[in-house]
Amino acid sequence: MAEQTQNMLKPSSIDELQSIVRDASKVIVQGREERLASPSQKEILLTRVSLSKLNRILEYQPDEYTITVEAGAKVNDVADALSEHGQYLPFNPPFADENLSIGSIIARGLSGPAACRYGILRDFILGVTLVDGLGERIRTGGKVVKNAAGFDIPKLICGTWGSLGTMTEATFKVFPIAPEYRTLVFKFSTFEAGHSAYVALGRSKFTLDVLDLNPDGHLFIKLGGQPGSMDNRVFTLENELGLSGEEPDEAFWDATIALCRFPEAGALVKVATSPKNIPALDIALRPKGQSRRYSINGYVAWVHWHSPLDELHNILENLGLTGQVVSGPEASSIVGNQSQNAFFNKIKSAFDPESKFPDLYS
Amino acid sequence: MSDFYSKLRSIFPPDRLYEDAARVTPYVSDGLTVFREEPKAVVMPISNEEVADTLKLCHEFEIPFVARGSGTSLSGGSLPIRDGIVISLNRLNQILDLDPDNRTARVQPGVINSEISAAAADHGLYFAPDPSSQTVCTIGGNLAFNSGGAHCLKYGMTSNHILGLTVALPDGTVAELGNDSLENAGPDCVGLFVGSEGLLGIALEIQVRLMPVPESFQTILASYDSLEAAGDAVAAVVASGILPGAMEIMDRLAIEAAEAAVSAGYPEDAEACLIVELDGETAAVDADFQALSTTMEQTGAKEVRVAQSTEERLLIWKGRKSAFSAVGRLSPDYIVQDGVVPRSKLGQALKDISRFSSEAGLRVANVFHAGDGNLHPLILFDATEADGLEKAEALAGRILRLCLELGGSITGEHGVGVEKLEYMPDMFSPTDLDAFNRIRRAIDPKEISNRGKMLPSKEAPALSSQGPHPLEKAGVISRM
Incomplete structure (x- = not known):
């Protein structure tokens, strides 16, 4: 029997979780104690589940570059375990101050700035176990770094906000931490000049761990490598950019979005971008005066939005872009282009034929 | 009808x-x-x-x-x-768009894999997935089977390089999945479609990710007295914290075949060869190379060679990539398997494969992506013998089941297709397979x-x- 506190069921095993899902009319799973329900769900029917008791590191083999953890395990705990062996999650899960669970990071589909070097969450998730809307336990993917058997559910589930089922375990590929890192800010005088350098660096020979741009035209760069190589690499980079890099200070963070915590008010929106459509997005957002940060080599824009979400929806739709609310009252909402809607809803019907879990697309 | x-x-x-x-x-x-x-x-x-x-x-x-x-x-x-x-x-073989600033190309499914890199080369970019058949295989097939290649440990498989798709679903409906970004906002439907082996429809247009061509490479060819020693060397490299672009091992039989085919200069007295390649910025590669050299010195290699020129590097890879077809010189028929084992179980897997080979009375050449634990045992047989194929298939099945027993997979990059259908129930439970069928x-x-x-x-x-x-x-x- 699962423990129940404050209308929250806390299963301590997958069997318990399966029973809960089978018995429930509507289920919402929370990796952390906050409201994640989509507006379409009626509170009165809702069974709230926390995975906080499913929080173990199940398997970690540093020599294999893999780690398997339960969904309720805290990202920070996983990061600590990895760092003891000189390894890390290369997709750089952000919002460390929020103490998110692994399940929450996957459900929200979050990658941090240092995903620039090797890839985002989808590139490092190898396997998942989940309980679907029928209460069935499904294990997909594998625990080895290479696997091509079966549908790639581990990738699909990233960013689905628990709409397909409740994830209980995940396996990741991990990589070695570089022996040394350098972080630098290059202060271009305009956004346009900064963006031009941003695009050029993205297709250049430089292998950067972080390549972010803020609306002031400042580039935030992090490099990792062997100690003997760093001075030379920084020198070459500065030559290429024609600017000297500076240590980032508070002024840099004031002009952008710090990805260590969620904003206290408003919506934090992740927008999938490409390097070239960033100027058009920035121009469209400027009149609103809202904070923004361009990250992961130009493939993500973080937008802190205080106005009605419909307005952002219209801006993104006009630009052919898609965004997803990561935090705030309308978290999980997808704004802008929704071309995947019909395809995804068919897939959802396969996982959750009785619609026990929240919808993602309305 | x-x-x-x-x-x-x-x-x-x-x-x-x-x-x-x-x-x-x-x-x-x-x-x-x-x-x-x-x-x-x-x-x-x-x-x-x-x-x-x-x-x-x-x-x-x-x-x-x-x-x-x-x-x-x-x-x-x-x-x-x-x-x-x-x-x-x-005939749907056009590169529709190549955008160097976005580092993407939009291609039709009939485009040959290597043609993408050829088209991107003028911009200093390339398409990373490099299956050995890349000069003839098409991107549509790579996508359907989530093809791999020699550089998957660091750069991932085809799936990691597909950003967006226009697809025709099995009822003829056309859908747009993903976008031209590396990131998703919402579910990763592209991730589901890639590797679905054609069960979810046909990709009509494919937005691929391009990467900057590494500025520098260092390629090492080391020879060993045993496969086990080569496997231990891989473990040592991994433990050192260096992340090579590729780590490949070939055994004696595969070395002989490759030498006979392309004269790659492999040491023919070796029981196993290990190829390790570093790539990236010159200063970073040089520093990693110093660390790698120190590690390799302690692995008991008979000989360690470093490619001194692009030509030497390409010759090392030519030998490696020709190994499979070259095995045709050793046997009238052969089948190749594609299992994966945890890297730490490589030694045990190879020992067991050797035993299975002896018991079956069939020779097995081993070529594998050691960094990924992706084995490619080549089972040599003579199809003119009454039970030649059956014996080879039985041995192949035994090897795949071994991979599962060791915690691995029945396929690293070839896909299940029809060949590995019978092993799916060994890897997935009836519930898992039922879920796959519901999705389909x-x-x-x-x-x-x-x-x-x-x-x-x-x-x-x-x-x-x-x-x-x-x-x-x-x-x-x-x-x-």
Whole structure:
């Protein structure tokens, strides 16, 4: 029997979780104690589940570059375990101050700035176990770094906000931490000049761990490598950019979005971008005066939005872009282009034929 | 049924619709030539509309179909379906757009893998997935089977390099999945479609990610007295914290074959060779190379060579990439497997494969992506012997089950196709397979899209031994 506190069921095993899902009319799973329900769900029917008791590191083999953890395990705990062996999650899960669970990071589909070097969450998730809307336990993917058997559910589930089922375990590929890192800010005088350098660096020979741009035209760069190589690499980079890099200070963070915590008010929106459509997005957002940060080599824009979400929806739709609310009252909402809607809803019907879990697309 | 074909003739002119045996025969098998099935017809669309119209027709008449590019699948993934048609995508072979600033290209499914890198080279970019058959295999096939190559540990598989898709679903509906970004906002439907082995429809346009060509490479070829020692060297490199672009091992038999084929300069007295390649910024690679050299010195290598020029580097890779087709020189027939084991279990896996080989009385050459634990045992046999193929298949099955026992997978990069169908229930539970079937039926309720592949069903393909693919015999493609 699962423990129940404050209308929250806390299963301590997958069997318990399966029973809960089978018995429930509507289920919402929370990796952390906050409201994640989509507006379409009626509170009165809702069974709230926390995975906080499913929080173990199940398997970690540093020599294999893999780690398997339960969904309720805290990202920070996983990061600590990895760092003891000189390894890390290369997709750089952000919002460390929020103490998110692994399940929450996957459900929200979050990658941090240092995903620039090797890839985002989808590139490092190898396997998942989940309980679907029928209460069935499904294990997909594998625990080895290479696997091509079966549908790639581990990738699909990233960013689905628990709409397909409740994830209980995940396996990741991990990589070695570089022996040394350098972080630098290059202060271009305009956004346009900064963006031009941003695009050029993205297709250049430089292998950067972080390549972010803020609306002031400042580039935030992090490099990792062997100690003997760093001075030379920084020198070459500065030559290429024609600017000297500076240590980032508070002024840099004031002009952008710090990805260590969620904003206290408003919506934090992740927008999938490409390097070239960033100027058009920035121009469209400027009149609103809202904070923004361009990250992961130009493939993500973080937008802190205080106005009605419909307005952002219209801006993104006009630009052919898609965004997803990561935090705030309308978290999980997808704004802008929704071309995947019909395809995804068919897939959802396969996982959750009785619609026990929240919808993602309305 | 005649209505179906008359309607098909209204879509395709005679020179792009084959119905006679003489013209459909080249399509009876793919790279896995032990399986053969004659399609009822082969169509060659030249537009997205023709593909979608064909699928609408197939959906209406419940005619199964398989999409096919160069037919290099080593798992029988593009084997025709009984009473079905083949949709040949070779004429959808245009690079529609190449955007160096966004580091993307939009391509049709019939584009050859290496042509993408060739087109991007002027911009200092390339397409990272590099299956050994990359000079002939198409991106559509790479996508369907989530192909790999030698550089997957660091750079991932095909799936990690596909950003967006225009797809024709099995009922002919056209859908847009993903975008031109590396990141998603919402579910990763592209991730689901890639590697779905054609069960969810046909990719019409593919947005691929391009990467900057590394500024510098350092390629090391080390020889060892035993496979185990080479495997230990891989473990030592991994433990050192260095992340090479590739780590490959070949055993003595594979070395002999590669040397005979391309004279790559491999040490022929070695029991195993290890290739380790670093790539990246020159200063970073140089520093990593110093650390790697120190590590390699302690691995007990008989000899360590460093490629001194691009030519030497490419020759090392030419030998490696030719190894599979070169094995054809050692045996009239062979089959290649594609299992994965945890890297730390490589030694045990190779020891057991050697024992299985002795017990079966069949030689096995080993070539593998050591960094990924992706084994490619080549089982040599003579199909003219009464039970030659059966013995080889039995040995292959034993090896795949070994991979699962060791915590691995039945396929690292070739896909399940028809070849590994019987092993799916060993890897996945009935509940897992039921979920896969529900997903498939949600998109394709009539189960006409590449029916009989990946998911076990009552349908079984015809089995006959036909030797290597003609392209393999010509040394153009290889099994990897």
